[in-house]
Amino acid sequence: MKPSDLRAELQALRDFSARIGADLLLTQAAGGNTSLKEGDTLWIKASGTWLAHARERDIMVPVQMAPLLDAVANAQPEAEQAQLFVLTDQNPSGLRPSIETTVHALMPHRVVAHVHCVDTIALAVREDAMPILQDRLCGSNWAYVPYRRPGLPLALGIAEHRRDRPDVIILGNHGLVIGAETVADAAALLSQVKQLLKQDARPAPAGDEGALSKLAGNNYRLPADAAAHAVAMDTGSTAIAIGGSLYPDHVIFLGMGSVAATAGETADDVVARLGMAPVEILFPGKGVLMRRDATAGADAMARCLADVTARVPEGAPLRYLTSEENLELTDWDAEKYRQNLDAIASSAIRDVS
Incomplete structure (x- = not known):
């Protein structure tokens, strides 16, 4: 392929990535990743970067696939360290490839997109998901993979x-x-699947930010997105949230599970009761508060929690992450790296503002 053709394809991938990143029902914060294969090189989104920034920032990293796939085939520890296979001469920013690099490398398609689609997650957390998926995706070439650590x-x-x-x-x-042979085909397929899996969200009243401000104390604040309040404004959503962790990025950015205040409690009361300060506290009937140092990623995941739980029917049988699966995520170096990048970026935003 001519260098000019590759540049055009990478620009198309960046445009596609930015569109995905701007859709909160597809990706949130640094979640999700896209890739393009050209020969033995896999261009993939860098860990900790946001798809939404794809047009104005250099977020793609070139990785040599053959040695990475060899490490996977031989179950070598290096298979979990995709940064070892980066083509450093084409990575002037020194970025580290996505923690899902092996997923993209193993997919046979030339273009791959992995998204945290809210409508998909609302189905994928259900124990009775298979018959629903079989009906919705009838005629599609699809597969289901039970939860495994990213x-x-x-x-x-x-x-x-x-x-x-x-x-x-x-x-x-x-x-x-999703996988396809061109960026245009990938975009069309993603749009189609998103529509096939669309879930109706339960409506919820707006949060009572006046009441929440009186409960916040010095260490908590209102969420960046008022839509995050919905998880505490609908009893069904609240019950689902406090049941445990439903997906990995919740654990990484908000902690294990969700915490709800009891009647009459302030944020300080909740911290005293638990002996720790949760990133997010749900106040049923009022809304949510975020710890004052919560990152941009945490705020995005608070909105995601509201969006997901509103799309899960009350009483649906749910499969929460186990204690062991929670610990796998919090003790994993790759996720600690993402958390650190999120903290650095959020600190820079606070310094500017």
């Missing part, structure tokens, strides 16, 4: 379906992966 375990789960070459993969308790 990174190599998830990649190996996807690899089990390589022979069938599914274009659509539903990830239990996680999200959606």
Whole structure:
């Protein structure tokens, strides 16, 4: 391929990525990733970067696929360290590839997009998801992969379906992966699947920000997005949220599960009762408060929690992440790296403002 053709394709990928990143029902904060294969090189979104910034920032990293896939095939520890396979001479920013690099490398498609689609997650957390998915995706070449930790375990789960070459993969308790041969085809497929899996959201009244401000004390604040209040303004959503962690990025940016205040409690009361300060506190009937140092990623995931829970029917059988699965995420170096980048970026935003 001519260098000019590759530049044009990468620009198309950046445009596609930015459109995905601007849609809160598809991606939130640094979640989700896109990629393009050219020969043995995989261009993939960098860890900790936002798809929404794809047009104005350099967020794509070139990775050499052959040695990475060899490490996966031989179950070598390096398979979990995609940064070891970066083509450094083409990565002047020194970015680190996505924690899902192995997922993209193992997909046979030339263009791959992994998104945390809210409508998909609202189905993928349900224990009765399969018959619904079979009905909604009838006629599509799709597969379902039960929850596995992001990174190599998830990649190996996807690899089990390589022979069938599914274009659509539903990830239990996680999200959606689609593959195509061109950026345009990937965009069209993603739009189609999003529509097929669309869920109706329960309406909720606006949060009572006046009452919340009186409960915040010195260490808590209102959320960046008022839509985040909905999780505490609908009893069904609140019950779902406090049941536990439903997907990985919730654990990474908001902590394990969700915390709800009891009647009459202030934010300080909740902290005293728990002996720790949750990133987000739900005040049923009033809304939510965020810890004052909560990052931009945490605010985005607070909105995501409201969006997901509103789309899960009350009484639906749910599959929450286990204690072991929660710990796998919080103790993983790759996720600590993402948390650190999120904290640095949020600090820079606070300094400017």
